[in-house]
Amino acid sequence: MSAPVHVPRHSNAPPAVPFTPPPIRRRKRRGPAWLAGFLLVSPSLILIGVFVYGFLGWNVRVSFTNWRGLSPSYHFVGIDNYTRLLHDERWHADVRNLVVFTFVFVGGALLLGFVMAMLLDKGVRGEGFLRGVFLFPMAISFIATAIVWRWLLDNGSGDDTAGLNKLFAVAGLDFLRSDWHKSDSIWAIAAVALPAGWALSGYVMALFLAGMRGVPEALRESARLDGASETQVFWHVVRPALRPVTFSAMLIMIHISLKTFDLLYALDQGNLRIDTPSLYMWFTTFDGGFYDRGATIATVLLIGVALVVGPYVWYALRTERR
Amino acid sequence: MWKGRLAIISLLVVSLLSGLSMLTVGGASDDQLEVYSWWTGPGEEEGLAAMAEAFEAANPGIRFVNAAVSGGAGSNAKAILASRLLANDPPDSYQRHAGLELLDDVRSGKVQDLTSLYEEQGWGKVFPKGLLDNLTIDGKIYAVPVNIHRANLIWYNPRTLRDLGIPGPPKTWAEFLDQAATIKGKGKVPLAVGPEWTQKHLMETVLLGELGADSYERLFSGDLRWTSTEVKSALDVFGKVLDASDVKSAAGEWQLQLDRIVEGSAVYAVMGDWSSSYLEQAKKLQWKEGYDVATSPGTDGVYDFLSDSFTLPTGVRSPDLSRKWLIECGSAAGQNLFNPLKGSIPARTDAPADLYRGYLGWTLQQWRDPKTRIVGSLAHGVVANNAYNAEIDSALGLYVQHGDLGKFASTVQQQFQETR
Numbered sequence: 002m003s004a005p006v007h008v009p010r011h012s013n014a015p016p017a018v019p020f021t022p023p024p025i026r027r028r029k030r031r032g033p034a035w036l037a038g039f040l041l042v043s044p045s046l047i048l049i050g051v052f053v054y055g056f057l058g059w060n061v062r063v064s065f066t067n068w069r070g071l072s073p074s075y076h077f078v079g080i081d082n083y084t085r086l087l088h089d090e091r092w093h094a095d096v097r098n099l100v101v102f103t104f105v106f107v108g109g110a111l112l113l114g115f116v117m118a119m120l121l122d123k124g125v126r127g128e129g130f131l132r133g134v135f136l137f138p139m140a141i142s143f144i145a146t147a148i149v150w151r152w153l154l155d156n157g158s159g160d161d162t163a164g165l166n167k168l169f170a171v172a173g174l175d176f177l178r179s180d181w182h183k184s185d186s187i188w189a190i191a192a193v194a195l196p197a198g199w200a201l202s203g204y205v206m207a208l209f210l211a212g213m214r215g216v217p218e219a220l221r222e223s224a225r226l227d228g229a230s231e232t233q234v235f236w237h238v239v240r241p242a243l244r245p246v247t248f249s250a251m252l253i254m255i256h257i258s259l260k261t262f263d264l265l266y267a268l269d270q271g272n273l274r275i276d277t278p279s280l281y282m283w284f285t286t287f288d289g290g291f292y293d294r295g296a297t298i299a300t301v302l303l304i305g306v307a308l309v310v311g312p313y314v315w316y317a318l319r320t321e322r323r
Numbered sequence: 324m325w326k327g328r329l330a331i332i333s334l335l336v337v338s339l340l341s342g343l344s345m346l347t348v349g350g351a352s353d354d355q356l357e358v359y360s361w362w363t364g365p366g367e368e369e370g371l372a373a374m375a376e377a378f379e380a381a382n383p384g385i386r387f388v389n390a391a392v393s394g395g396a397g398s399n400a401k402a403i404l405a406s407r408l409l410a411n412d413p414p415d416s417y418q419r420h421a422g423l424e425l426l427d428d429v430r431s432g433k434v435q436d437l438t439s440l441y442e443e444q445g446w447g448k449v450f451p452k453g454l455l456d457n458l459t460i461d462g463k464i465y466a467v468p469v470n471i472h473r474a475n476l477i478w479y480n481p482r483t484l485r486d487l488g489i490p491g492p493p494k495t496w497a498e499f500l501d502q503a504a505t506i507k508g509k510g511k512v513p514l515a516v517g518p519e520w521t522q523k524h525l526m527e528t529v530l531l532g533e534l535g536a537d538s539y540e541r542l543f544s545g546d547l548r549w550t551s552t553e554v555k556s557a558l559d560v561f562g563k564v565l566d567a568s569d570v571k572s573a574a575g576e577w578q579l580q581l582d583r584i585v586e587g588s589a590v591y592a593v594m595g596d597w598s599s600s601y602l603e604q605a606k607k608l609q610w611k612e613g614y615d616v617a618t619s620p621g622t623d624g625v626y627d628f629l630s631d632s633f634t635l636p637t638g639v640r641s642p643d644l645s646r647k648w649l650i651e652c653g654s655a656a657g658q659n660l661f662n663p664l665k666g667s668i669p670a671r672t673d674a675p676a677d678l679y680r681g682y683l684g685w686t687l688q689q690w691r692d693p694k695t696r697i698v699g700s701l702a703h704g705v706v707a708n709n710a711y712n713a714e715i716d717s718a719l720g721l722y723v724q725h726g727d728l729g730k731f732a733s734t735v736q737q738q739f740q741e742t743r
Contacts, residue, residue, distance in 0.1 A: 069710065071408055071431035090734075091717045094724075156572040159510065159588065183572060185724070269575060271519025273720035287402035289713025290427055 057303065063296035070290040082297040092298075095278045098190040102277065103258040106194035110254055111247070113198060114205025121206070122213045132210070135203035143200065147267035150196035154181040154268075182268065182275045189274040197264060201257065205250050212246035213239060245320070252313045256306050278302055355386040356644050358633070359407075359414035361400035362665075363393035366600050370664035377660055378651050385644065390414050408433050413636035415645045421468045421630040422457050424704030424712075428634070429460050435635045436463045440646060446653055449671045451690070453697025454628065457705050466632035467653045470667035473596045473686055474700040475528045475619040475627035481612070483587045487511070492591070492617040496532055496560050499591075499620050503567035506590050514568040515589035517580035522570065523719055524702040525593045526561050532621025533557035536696045543699075543706035545743065549736040550729075558728050570723060578605075585614070593619055595629070595703070599682040600666025610681040625696045626689060629703035630670055714738035 064082055068074045086092050117135055121128055138146070153164040156179070162170060169177045181192035216239050224234045262279040269275060278298050286295030356378070362371045368391070375387040392400035397418075404417055413433065419425050428434045441447055441464055447455065450468065458464050477492055484491070487509055493499035503513035516522050531539045534547075534557050541547040542554060549558075569589060574580040581598055583589040585606055592598075599616070602608045610616075618625070633652045635645050651657040658669035663678045668687045679687045689695050699705025704712065715735055722731040 070427040071405065071433055073409065090721055094721070151575050157569075158572065180571065185571075269518070271716065271720060273519075273717070273724060276720070283402075284716070285713060287405060288398060288716070289710045290405075291710065291713070 060296050060303075061300050063292060064300045066293055066296075068292040068296075070292075073292070078293075082293050083301075086294065086297055086301070091273065091276065091281060092278070094273060095276050095281050097187060098275065099259065099277045101188060102190045102194060102197075102261070103255060105191040106197045106258050107251060107254040109194055109198040110202045110205050111250060113202040114250070115209050117202065117206040118209035118213060121210055132207070135206050137203070138200045139204050141200065143261075143263040144267045146196050146200050147264045150199075151268055154192060154195070156180040156183050183272065184274075190277075193265060193268060193275055196268070197258070197261065200264075201254065205254065208246055208250045209243065212243045216242045248313070248316065252309060255309050259302060259306055259309070353641055353644075354384055355388050356416070356648055357388040357390050357414040358648065359390045359392075359400070359404060359417035360631075361392060361397035361418060362631075363391050365604065367665040370661040373660040373664060374651060374657050377657060378648060381651070382644075382647060408636070411638055413639060415636070415639050415641070416633045416648050417636060418631055418633055419466060420704035421454075421466055421632040422699050422705030423460070423708040425465055425634070426460060426708040427710070429463075429465055433637055434465045435637055435642070437465055437467065437635055437649070438463050440467075440635075440649065444650060444653060449655075449673050451672060451697055453626075453695075454630070454670060457628075457697070457699040458632070466634050467649045468630040468632040468670040469652045469658060470631050470662050470665060471670050471690060472629050472631075472667050472703075473626060473690075474524060474629055474703060475531055475622040475625060476594065476596055476598075476616050477528075477619045478581065478584055478592045478594055478598055478602075478614060478616050479590060480584050480587055481615045483511070483584075483590055486587075487590070489590075492615075493620045494623070496529060496564060496620045500560075500563055500567065502590075507567070511587070512569045512583065512589035513591060514564065515574065515580045515583040515592045516565075516568045516570050517574045517577045517594075519716060519720055519723075520702055521577055521580060521594065522565070522573075522723065523715065524595070524700075525564065525568075526558075526719065527701040528593050528619040528622065528627065529561040529564055530554070530557050530701075531625065531627055531698065532619055533560050535621075536625050536698050539698055540706070543701065545739060549732040549739070555728065555732055558732060562726070562728055565723070581606075595700075596682065596686060597666060603666075603681070610685075616682060624694065625698060627698050627700055628690075629700040629705055708742060710742035711738060714742060 062075070065077055065079065066075050067078045067081075121131060125131060155163040156166065157163060165181075166178050169175060179192070180189075181195075182189050184192075220238050221234050224238050229237065260279060261277065262283065265275050265277060265280055266283070279302065282295045282298040282302070285291040285298070358371075358375075360371065362368055371389065371391070375389060379385060379387050392403055400418075404414075407413060408428070408431075419428070425434065446467075450458075454468065454471075455464070458466060458468065479492055487506060489502055489505070493502055499513070506513040514525075516525060530542065534542065534553065538547055538553060542549070547554060549555075569583075574583065577594060577598075578601055580592055581594065581601060584592050585602070585608070596616075599610070602614045603610070606613070608614045619627075633649055635642065635649060639645050653671070655669065655671050655674040658671055659674050659678055662669050663683075666683065668679060668683055668690055672691045676684070676687055676691075701707050701712070701715070707715065715738065718731055718734045718738065721734075722728070
């Protein structure tokens with residue numbers, strides 16, 4: 002930090018010469034060059050090593066045991082827990098639900114976020130305000146979101162009608178009435194994509210908007226000079242530039258979707274129509290004491306997330322090296 | 324420059340201070356008693372505070388530390404408690420539902436045998452035998468019950484019945500199904516249900532009503548199979564009852580479930596008697612006027628109970644202090660401090676009864692009637708251990724979707740074998 006040199010306005014005295022410190026004599030290096038850096042990162046390396054990777058390993062270990070209840074058992078039972086999970090009816094339903102939820106939620110959030118970003122990018126009055134409006138739902142915790150949407154997605158009939166269904170009834174759109182997440186269809190969990198998408202599409206919008214703003218105006222200008230229509234500019238100039246953003250947004254959304262817990266937990270506890278592996282993991286571990294099964298589900302989820310994040314890391318490394 | 328230093332110093336101070344406060348929380352001292360519960364709701368919180376005050380007055384110099392955790396009808400508290408017990412860092416006493424909910428703790432050696440305390444205090448004579456039988460695990464008792472709740476109750480709004488021309492609540496589930504047809508014809512919901520656990524609660528009362536107390540107890544002790552024709556026909560009735568309910572648009576909370584009765588859009592609800600304090604305090608309704616209650620169909624003379632109880636964990640700092648707390652929990656005075664506030668009745672049969680009026684007076688009289696048959700609740704942890712209960716949750720949740728009772732019965736039977 003260097004303070005601005007003060008020059009008195011009505012003074013004939015020469016301006017003060019900034020003081021230049023004599024060059025510091027370079028101290029003799031102790032130890033190799035990488036050591037200082039290594040020491041600097043070592044606290045976080047150790048903490049992450051123990052509290053993330055250490056416990057990951059421990060969890061995987063528990064998934065190969067028969068630990069039930071409050072007395073830990075590390076008796077090795079091979080892949081018994083995994084085969085049992087394969088034959089678990091609730092697990093089947095959970096995986097199906099998770100796949101449906103991920104498709105609808107990620108697809109919906111990306112599409113909605115993209116459209117919102119495009120509209121904002123075209124230049125709207127009060128863009129700052131609208132950006133805030135779209136982003137705000139993300140600031141609300143999933144638990145609060147779920148409590149609000151529990152009412153919005155109410156499926157009572159007659160006098161008990163509430164929420165969106167009531168809105169539809171008032172607006173004369175009765176045919177839109179839905180049982181939402183309580184319907185008998187296997188798509189019931191898709192209704193939960195509404196609150197999830199509501200909460201996170203603003204975030205996707207922000208990502209896309211940043212991506213669109215990152216495209217230099219000069220590129221668009223030159224395309225226009227070459228006679229490209231606005232659609233062509235978008236398709237041939239902006240779209241390719243957005244590919245990395247789309248990729249990151251998709252991965253972030255997918256891994257959020259795989260881990261979604263609080264939203265579903267608070268929305269309708271114990272309703273197996275919207276049960277997912279993460280909920281099953283919690284209930285079986287802490288209500289039933291099936292630590293072995295809980296650890297197995299956690300491990301499978303970890304592998305699932307790794308399969309999603311892995312390609313991303315690989316892609317990021319590849320582009321950085323370029 | 325100064326700003327940077329100031330920031331660093333303030334960061335240091337904050338981290339030091341937060342570290343200090345953690346030290347005081349975790350610090351062990353002999354002059355305090357840490358009691359772990361999930362009593363954070365209206366009424367029960369005041370009841371616990373009243374007991375704590377009495378305990379501190381009787382034991383000068385001892386501080387009562389309330390380590391209550393709220394949320395999820397105790398499920399959040401149970402998860403945190405499990406991690407503390409696994410880390411061998413138990414509170415000085417913790418809450419569990421009386422009965423097999425404690426089985427895992429007993430088998431893992433997390434709680435101490437209290438049989439001698441029962442003898443010393445003469446509790447064997449003041450608690451009903453049916454309660455003591457359900458408290459006993461492998462011949463020993465590990466918990467002190469503070470209160471009694473009743474599960475086999477059907478709640479209704481007398482005005483709705485009058486409007487519909489129904490003379491009174493059903494005496495059997497067959498009669499209920501008859502009434503249900505009439506009620507549906509008039510555009511109302513015969514039975515309101517709530518989240519999954521209230522559906523399990525309903526199943527328990529249907530089983531109890533259809534099987535009778537003896538077969539109900541044999542079913543949970545394993546002498547009667549879920550796949551037997553007797554149980555299957557009872558489950559069949561449960562299926563029909565569920566069809567007559569609003570399970571497709573079930574309320575998200577038990578309070579909202581009862582609200583449908585109060586408002587008159589639904590006619591009946593099966594729920595435990597924590598409903599009475601909700602209806603009287605939050606809804607300002609009078610027993611017999613704004614709301615009424617009867618034993619659930621087919622369970623006249625049977626008391627399907629659940630009870631909050633406290634334990635003596637293994638490895639507490641001062642077992643004597645914990646024992647003093649348990650004596651307070653088991654005393655007539657302590658139970659009469661807590662229960663009128665919580666809206667439950669004392670487990671002891673000799674606690675003065677004049678504090679309990681309205682619904683509570685009615686149910687207290689039945690609890691103390693020696694002719695009453697006492698059985699334990701499934702949904703509230705008396706007759707099934709945690710693992711079995713959690714597996715029933717899964718099976719029931721799937722049943723509500725696929726509707727295949729045979730599959731449900733065989734799954735539960737198999738889970739009984741695997742989790743016993």
